[in-house]
Amino acid sequence: DSGVTQTPKHLITATGQRVTLRCSPRSGDLSVYWYQQSLDQGLQFLIQYYNGEERAKGNILERFSAQQFPDLHSELNLSSLELGDSALYFCASSVGQGPGNTIYFGEGSWLTVV
Amino acid sequence: AQSVAQPEDQVNVAEGNPLTVKCTYSVSGNPYLFWYVQYPNRGLQFLLKYITGDNLVKGSYGFEAEFNKSQTSFHLKKPSALVSDSALYFCAVRGNTNAGKSTFGDGTTLTVKP
Numbered sequence: 001d002s003g004v005t006q007t008p009k010h011l012i013t014a015t016g017q018r019v020t021l022r023c024s025p026r027s028g029d030l031s032v033y034w035y036q037q038s039l040d041q042g043l044q045f046l047i048q049y050y051n052g053e054e055r056a057k058g059n060i061l062e063r064f065s066a067q068q069f070p071d072l073h074s075e076l077n078l079s080s081l082e083l084g085d086s087a088l089y090f091c092a093s094s095v096g097q098g099p100g101n102t103i104y105f106g107e108g109s110w111l112t113v114v
Numbered sequence: 115a116q117s118v119a120q121p122e123d124q125v126n127v128a129e130g131n132p133l134t135v136k137c138t139y140s141v142s143g144n145p146y147l148f149w150y151v152q153y154p155n156r157g158l159q160f161l162l163k164y165i166t167g168d169n170l171v172k173g174s175y176g177f178e179a180e181f182n183k184s185q186t187s188f189h190l191k192k193p194s195a196l197v198s199d200s201a202l203y204f205c206a207v208r209g210n211t212n213a214g215k216s217t218f219g220d221g222t223t224l225t226v227k228p
Contacts, residue, residue: 002157033216043158043204043218056215090157099146099208100165103216105157 003027004106006091012112018079021109023091025072031055031094032074033103034066038087049074050097081113116141118207120219127195127226135190135222137205147188148206148216149179158204164188175199195226 003026013019025032034046036059045058049068060066063081068074078085088108094101117140127133139145146165150158162173169181179190188205205219 002159004157042220045215045217048215058215092158099210100163102148102160102163104160105150107157 002104002106004091004093004104006089006106006109008109009107010110010112012114013081015081015083015113017081017113018077019081019111021076021078021089021091021111023074023076023093023106025074025091025093026104029093029095029104030072031097031101032068032072033092033094034060034074034076035090035092035105036087037090037108041087043090046076048097055097078111083113086111086113116207116209116215116217118205118217118219120203120205120222122222123220124223124225127224129197129226129228130194133192133195133199133224133226135203135205135224137188137190137219138186139188139205139207140186141207141209141217143210145186145188146208147179147181148208149173149177149188149190150204150206150218152202152204152221154201161190161203195224197226197228200224200226 005024031050033048036044046060048056066076090108092103092105094103119138148163149161164181172178202221206216
């Protein structure tokens with residue numbers, strides 16, 4: 001158990017809908033990351049927050065948004081969902097934001113868009 | 115732009131034999147290199163990392179990795195494979211710029227046969 005908690009573990013929703021994925025980082029970690037894992041795209045970095053502020057952005061679609069709250073938990077919002085958004089979404093956390101910090105992953109949220 | 119290549123989609127070894135999972139990278143500045151393992155329907159688990167110093171890094175579960183700057187490689191090794199090592203292995207790189215972004219390879223499936 002990495003200490004990173006993600007909810008829900010599984011969800012199924014229809015195209016055009018909106019969902020919110022939630023993440024609690026490891027105790028003491030200030031940095032939160034979101035990744036998307038799919039069969040055709042592999043593991044893709046979406047976005048990073050550090051102590052509530054956005055720090056780095058990857059291949060995140062405009063339909064997706066995220067935030068990190070004062071208590072350091074984070075949410076990833078996915079809207080106008082398409083079939084291609086079906087994937088495993090990981091949250092990860094680290095103590096700091098520097099490149100040498102080890103990133104610890106949660107178990108993921110499986111999203112199926114039908 | 116930074117990148118990671120894992121040239122082998124699949125590696126098969128017999129239990130008790132040494133294993134190597136290959137990784138090469140490209141990044142501006144000093145590389146920060148990581149290996150993760152993913153078991154089916156689970157999150158990524160951290161194995162080891164290279165930041166600086168000794169080129170041979172030791173990690174969890176008897177794994178080690180050798181950093182070779184001239185060949186820009188960071189191969190994962192284990193002297194004696196176990197059936198329980200069978201999993202998907204990811205190599206990742208981060209650089210000093212855009213430090214939040216980790217770039218992962220496509221993964222290598224390791225199968226250890228009894």
